[in-house]
Amino acid sequence: MKKILFGFFSFLFFTQFMFSQNQVDATGETEIYQAYDKADKELNVVYNQLKKKLGTKDQAALVVSQKDWIKFRDSNCKFKSYPEGYGGVIANKMYADCRMQITISRTKELKSLISGF
Numbered sequence: 001m002k003k004i005l006f007g008f009f010s011f012l013f014f015t016q017f018m019f020s021q022n023q024v025d026a027t028g029e030t031e032i033y034q035a036y037d038k039a040d041k042e043l044n045v046v047y048n049q050l051k052k053k054l055g056t057k058d059q060a061a062l063v064v065s066q067k068d069w070i071k072f073r074d075s076n077c078k079f080k081s082y083p084e085g086y087g088g089v090i091a092n093k094m095y096a097d098c099r100m101q102i103t104i105s106r107t108k109e110l111k112s113l114i115s116g117f
């Protein structure tokens with residue numbers, strides 16, 4: 001009977017521990033994605049502000065540049081976050097964090113271009 005009770009309580013402890021770990025991971029992941037969304041929204045605002053200041057040819061060049069930048073950002077972060085094809089929660093967080101950091105950097109770059117006009 002003691003073994004059964006010990007096993008039962010061990011099982012309860014283990015499942016509670018795993019649930020709490022998943023909650024922490026999910027919360028951390030959600031915060032990273034929210035931070036990325038915030039950075040992305042700011043980038044879009046700054047991008048549109050810059051685009052309005054440019055002439056037609058420069059606007060077209062900016063659009064091409066931004067599309068190329070997005071491809072670079074995503075492939076660069078994928079390279080940094082998923083070495084040797086590994087994945088998982090940590091790799092997903094690294095990918096989201098990388099995208100956020102590079103997006104913040106791009107926003108600063110575009111802001112500096114706006115101030116130049």
